[in-house]
Amino acid sequence: MGGCVSAQRSALADGRSSGCRTKKRGGRNEPLKKERPKWKSDYPMTEGQLRSKRDEFWDTAPAFEGRKEIWDALKAAAIALDSNDHQLAQAIVDGASITLPHGSLADCYDELGNRYQLPAYCLAPPLNLMSERSDGEGVELSQQAPPRKEFPLKVRLSTGRDVCLSASMADPIGVLKRQLAAQERIEAAHQRWFFSGKLLTDKTRLQDTKIQKDFVIQVIVNTAPPSITK
Known part of the structure; x- marks a missing residue:
């Protein structure tokens, strides 16, 4: 029993999981909030560029750390949240036993204590998102485009x-x-x-x-x- 407690303390100290069952990191689990992060891209981003940026993240993230099934669940939850289906997103999070210490997919943990962080662009479009036209030009959706500097x-x-x-x-x-x-x-x-x-x-x-x-x-x-x- 003493060895198990020692192993737990050691695992919690350096952020690793041990053979003993440890408490989830973060200590609390909040419901998924409906509010999405507000952010602005360094340059006006089109819908196509946003999709490409998201695809690149989801394709590469599982290769670094964490479990693939959790990454898949987070992707599904993020897509549901982006479609304003908060109930489905919460169900996916609960079904995968994902802990949300702050009620956001931006920072969460699986049941083994592995940490997962999603960038803002996977959770919400930028404030300066632009719609694409067939002629290759774009119109900003959320605010008027800045003056053209030629x-x-x-x-x-x-x-x-x-x-x-x-x-x-x-x-x-x-x-x-x-x-x-x-x-x-x-x-x-x-x-x-x-x-x-x-x-x-x-x-x-x-x-x-x-x-x-x-x-x-x-x-x-x-x-x-x-x-x-x-």
């Missing part, structure tokens, strides 16, 4: 000419392609934009490329669409 963007064509465009860091490449098409009569479909050796897709925004205002973007111009190989 700067001259230099692009170097494969034909040997340098062209200056009016751009902002929030502009997607697709929009800039259309500007170049209107200015130089080069169809957007015949343009391939590169920066630091990386191909830039139409939905890539300048701020995602980490480009500085005095840098140059390379544009490969194809006079004819590439042939399709079978």
